[in-house]
Amino acid sequence: MTSIIPIPVDSYEVTPLSNMESVAVRIGRRLNELTCRLELAWLLVQRDEATRVLEIFEEVRLLSRGLSSDEQCRENWSAVINETRENWICRFGSQWHTENHQTLLNDVFQAEYENSPFSTVEVLSQASSSIAGVVSSIRQSLFAGISPRQQELLAFGYQLDQLRHPASPHRHLQVSHPYGPFRARWDNPDPPLHTKETLRLELDNAESRSVTDTISELRLRWRQLGFPDSSFPELQDSESVDEGISRLECLVPGLGGAEQPRAIEDEVxxxxxxxxxxxxxxxxxxxxxxxxxxxxxxxxxxxxxxxxxxxxxxxxxxxxxxxxxxxxxxxxxxxxxxxxxxxxxxxxxxxxxxxxxxxxxxxxxxxxxxxx
Known part of the structure; x- marks a missing residue:
């Protein structure tokens, strides 16, 4: 694991975030997780993912009340979030989605084991494109009612969460069977046990993916927010992600810890x-x-x-x-x-x-x- 040299927080002039700024970062993190889990729930048809999706919708709705003291803005955001959630429920639970999933597995099987003109990643990308805009309506609604500074912090939080929940998670799905992985065609040209009925999609080990590009973009956003470049943790790879996120949270009080924002405590x-x-x-x-x-x-x-x-x-x-x-x-x-x-x-x-x-x-x- 890449070690991060402890640096006293007082060594840098890192201004603590206000309550509304902190909420913007936290909503950004939730929206990215929502984007990731929506795609996984859609492609894998897993109840655990679908349940977490609905929980995040509610978390974002509650958090949005901490973005502004304007009650009209709060009501508008709540309406958009609730409408988006209900639309998602209808689409996810529809017979069309169930039939679509069977078609997807058939297309993946052809991409993996037959002479399909498309790769598995291309098939999964096409399948997930139908829900690509689910979160954008929420993000656009929020952006319309918050300050430019809050917009930057929300975007930073969105990017920060990609260290844990990757963008385009379909790229990290792998095909498996209960009989074990399919061997290369030249090693096993006739695999009789692998059929469309036994094919499964699973999320690959997240630790194996590269986060270099995400770290570079995070560092750039960090500077744009006015924080000292030298205070940004030396994140090298996915192994240092948890430690690095904790370090960022220590450097900037209010960056996105577990506490509930004061503006929504009376909502419970x-x-x-x-x-x-x-x-x-x-x-x-x-x-x-x-x-x-x-x-x-x-x-x-x-x-x-x-x-x-x-x-x-x-x-x-x-x-x-x-x-x-x-x-x-x-x-x-x-x-x-x-x-x-x-x-x-x-x-x-x-x-x-x-x-x-x-x-x-x-x-x-x-x-x-x-x-x-």
Missing amino acids: QPYLGLTINGVEVTRLGCETPITVTRQVHLELIHAFLEKGAGFITLGDFEDVWAEMGRATPVRGTIDSELSHIRRCLEPLGLGITNVRNVGWRLVELETISLPE
Whole structure:
């Protein structure tokens, strides 16, 4: 690992960022992670990636409130982010996406093992192009309401996160099979075990990729932000990334640590205004609570509240049953219990929606137009 020589922070005149400037960097980092995970979720059709995507949408929405004190700007940003998220959910959970994924695997198989005129990278690039502009609408909306300095810091944060979440992640995907990697054609001209049905796409080891170009661009942005060039950590390769990012955060207080920005602390409240007190479930704005007496129903509602705007998967449901000391439920049992909860929550104006390849989540009844 490349060592970074400790340099006293006081040796450089590095001005701490204001709260709004810090939020700009953190949003930039989240937007890059969102861009990366959107592409991976789209190409790999993995629930974990899809769930993290929805979590980042919500994180960006909350963070955006710390970019400005103008309430109109905040509302506009929130509307754009929510609309973008809902559009993404519809597209990801659509039958068209499912069919598209099968076509993608077929095209990748031909690129890898047959005489296709296209390489695997070209096939993956074409497949991911259909979602290339998902994040741009959010970024453009944010840029329209923040200062030039905040725009520069947001761009710096976006670039900084590429050390951990690469741009164009489809370039780092590899083809694999449960029977092992496909050997070169001249070593194994007739691989009978490799078929379209067994082909898988996986993300290659991130540590093996080069980050030289990203580091060079980061150093340039660092100077443009007015920070001393000599204070920029000596990042050499991906092995020093974590240490280097930590070093940058130490050099510039507020560069993007884990603390919540003060401007959004008062935003935190129960998801959809829903609270549970014993067997009573109440919702902000609804006069009459509902009574839920069965343990499994209370535990499931608790699970939905903990997920917030995120999705619950079949694995999460199995965990709920396990925590109650019960056997793993079959799909029919889960569907039956969810149907009962839907009826219970209707008086509170809430429902449960299911999105293909993603999971279930608690929503306002008026939003249940998503694909079941």
